[in-house]
Amino acid sequence: MYKNKGLVAEAFPEELLNRLKGQIAIGHVRFGDGTPPSLSNAQPLTFNYLRGSVALAHNGKLVNGPELRHRLAVNGSIFQSDSEAEIFVNLIARYGQNPLEEALLKCMIDIKGAYALVVMSEKQLIGIRDPNGIRPLCLGKLDDGYVLASESCALDTIGATLIRDVEPGEIVVIDEKGLRSFKTMVPSRRAVCIFEYIYLARPDSTIDGETVNIARREMGKQLAREARPEADLVVPVPDSGTPAAIGYAEATGLPFREGLMKNRYIGRTFIRPSQKIRDVAVRLKLNPIREIVEGKRVILVDDSLVRGTTSKKIIQMLRNTGVKEIHMLITSPPVLYPCYYGVDTSAREDLIAACYDLEGTRKYIGADSLHYLSLDGLLNSFKGSKDRFCTACFNADYIAGKPESHNER
Ligand code: SF4
The missing domain is CATH 3.60.20.10 (Aminohydrolase, N-terminal nucleophile (Ntn) domain)
Structure with missing residues (x-):
């Protein structure tokens, strides 16, 4: 060992x-x-x-x-x-x-x-x-x-x-x-964790017969049916937002552009332990490409909004680069409840969607508009039965129960 x-x-x-x-x-x-x-x-x-x-x-x-x-x-x-x-x-x-x-x-x-x-x-x-x-x-x-x-x-x-x-x-x-x-x-x-498809798994993985990359593209296409703000470009938050942004661009005919460059040597921000480290990590991880986004109305596609702090930083960076409008599109529903099954999505009081309504969240992250994919839209992104996922962080349907000594975190 x-x-x-x-x-x-x-x-x-x-x-x-x-x-x-x-x-x-x-x-x-x-x-x-x-x-x-x-x-x-x-x-x-x-x-x-x-x-x-x-x-x-x-x-x-x-x-x-x-x-x-x-x-x-x-x-x-x-x-x-x-x-x-x-x-x-x-x-x-x-x-x-x-x-x-x-x-x-x-x-x-x-x-x-x-x-x-x-x-x-x-x-x-x-x-x-x-x-x-x-x-x-x-x-x-x-x-x-x-x-x-x-x-x-x-x-x-x-x-x-x-x-x-x-x-x-x-x-x-x-x-x-x-x-x-x-x-x-x-x-x-x-009841496989639907967050594996949204964010956790690598896009080239296949889980229970569904390829993650294809599921993410479909999430983007579903989102295009639900939200169509006026814009010039579709820009992903790389990497987990990329397949969905491609799907959104395919469905809307808007150009897909990689307006944020990712530093590939930095780990995932959402699992880093303290807020201060997370703040620095966002700046180390992503950098806007001015020539692509300056003066543009941008649809920014990300997979999820958990604490909202990362999105806030990214939107601020884009504003500093001269982006005209930022429409934030999220390819999952609002994360309202904690995960008790091994994904560190935060205590309920740290979840932005549990603290603010849609308008409050939009203001907090500083976007011009904010749209989430509906739970039905998310489930419709998959082939076959829609009743085979854990979706508890969106609807509190805890299939395997909650901690027995649980106190609302
Ligand atoms: S609550 Fe369920 S869907 Fe949400 S992260 Fe945990 S296991 Fe995944």
């Missing part, structure tokens, strides 16, 4: 990776989830129990994590980190008289919330997706082996072929006998 802080390329020098020998491996890139950024909270976690060594990595958030941790502690479990992954570790140990996959099945009955897990023993690689499939997990093939990943673009990168997504509530076990699948007894209704 090896853990380090920083971007993956910095944290994992090649000579170090070359030293990690074996025929099964798992890895994890940590997303700011509110727990302290210490190495003890970094995953995978490794442990020894009745049946040998196991390593485990988890993406998501449990709604009954604190209660389970307390119950386990009362019964003698010891915790060494704040990571929720340790709850899985202790439950697996508690069910240690069963084979690993059966122990994991029992864990799934105890655990509520959103999770995609990869678990590795000395002989098995196991993948699990929560009963609603809120967090994505896909399965690929590489030569004679199998690969599990949160996003299918990771498979492309290493030359693996996407086989399919792990189904909600499914456990896939890969060992020397090949691939086996178990469905849990937990009732499942598919």
Whole structure:
């Protein structure tokens, strides 16, 4: 096992990776989830129990994590980190008289919330997706082996072929006998996080049969049906706003122009911890191209408006560059409620749409007009059933429940 802080390329020098020998491996890139950024909270976690060594990595958030941790502690479990992954570790140990996959099945009955897990023993690689499939997990093939990943673009990168997504509530076990699948007894209704398509996933990923790039273009086309301010240009906030801006431009016939240049060496701003760091990060990350936007009426397309602070900075930068009018178009509905399933979209009091009405938000960000894509418009951007997404941050429909000890944040 090896853990380090920083971007993956910095944290994992090649000579170090070359030293990690074996025929099964798992890895994890940590997303700011509110727990302290210490190495003890970094995953995978490794442990020894009745049946040998196991390593485990988890993406998501449990709604009954604190209660389970307390119950386990009362019964003698010891915790060494704040990571929720340790709850899985202790439950697996508690069910240690069963084979690993059966122990994991029992864990799934105890655990509520959103999770995609990869678990590795000395002989098995196991993948699990929560009963609603809120967090994505896909399965690929590489030569004679199998690969599990949160996003299918990771498979492309290493030359693996996407086989399919792990189904909600499914456990896939890969060992020397090949691939086996178990469905849990937990009732499942598919509800993949719609924010994966709006912002989180890379556009070249495919989740549950929908290519993110195509879904984002459709969101732009839907928005063109709902909002048509008079303008000269369509400009995206790169990168997640780009496919939707292309879709909007295609639907309206307005020219698409890249009026904001992105510095590709700076990370995502919305997951950065403090407001001060976020403010500086916006300026480091984006720079307007004066020749494209000066004197123009611009339709500015972004994927979402969470705190509103990033949009405010971008609009101010564009104004300073001499843009005549800025019409802000958002390819998602107003984010009104917090996410309890592993996306750090802020406490309710920090969500701009929960604090201000449309006009108040427009004034706050400094745009000439502001339009959000409706929830129906968003759902109509997808093929097939519209009832297979988590949309709780827009409508409070928390399919996997809310934290049991939850107080309105
Ligand atoms: S509440 Fe929003 S961000 Fe969280 S899982 Fe649901 S759709 Fe995704």
